[in-house]
Amino acid sequence: MKKNQYLFREARALIKSELIQKIAASNPHLYHRDVERIVNVVFDEIVDALAQGDRVELRGFGAFTVKHRAARQGRNPRTGDPVPVAEKFVPFFKTGKELRDRLNDGEG
Numbered sequence: 001m002k003k004n005q006y007l008f009r010e011a012r013a014l015i016k017s018e019l020i021q022k023i024a025a026s027n028p029h030l031y032h033r034d035v036e037r038i039v040n041v042v043f044d045e046i047v048d049a050l051a052q053g054d055r056v057e058l059r060g061f062g063a064f065t066v067k068h069r070a071a072r073q074g075r076n077p078r079t080g081d082p083v084p085v086a087e088k089f090v091p092f093f094k095t096g097k098e099l100r101d102r103l104n105d106g107e108g
Helices: 015-027 032-051 095-106
Strands: 056-058 060-068 072-075 082-085 090-094
Touching: 015 032, 032 056, 032 060
Parallel strands: none
Antiparallel strands: 056 060, 060 090, 072 082
């Protein structure tokens, strides 16, 4: 695929079951159920680390962190009335250099 060609096609979501299927297909020596367990454990570990306030860095891919959003005054879009929005913590992902370079060079 040429540089940025993927930007001009309709975006499609890769869901977890498809990811598991692709990994299992490219690793025929592994059982599908084992691949599913591995993927679930990886995701659970990322979530657990973020819940503890840790940073999760996958070198070349990116880093997951948690950011604090302060309480604020929002607006009801329909009525315009002020609505209090509580403080919250949100996950944040920053892409790694290798991922950015691969997307911009069109490799893969």
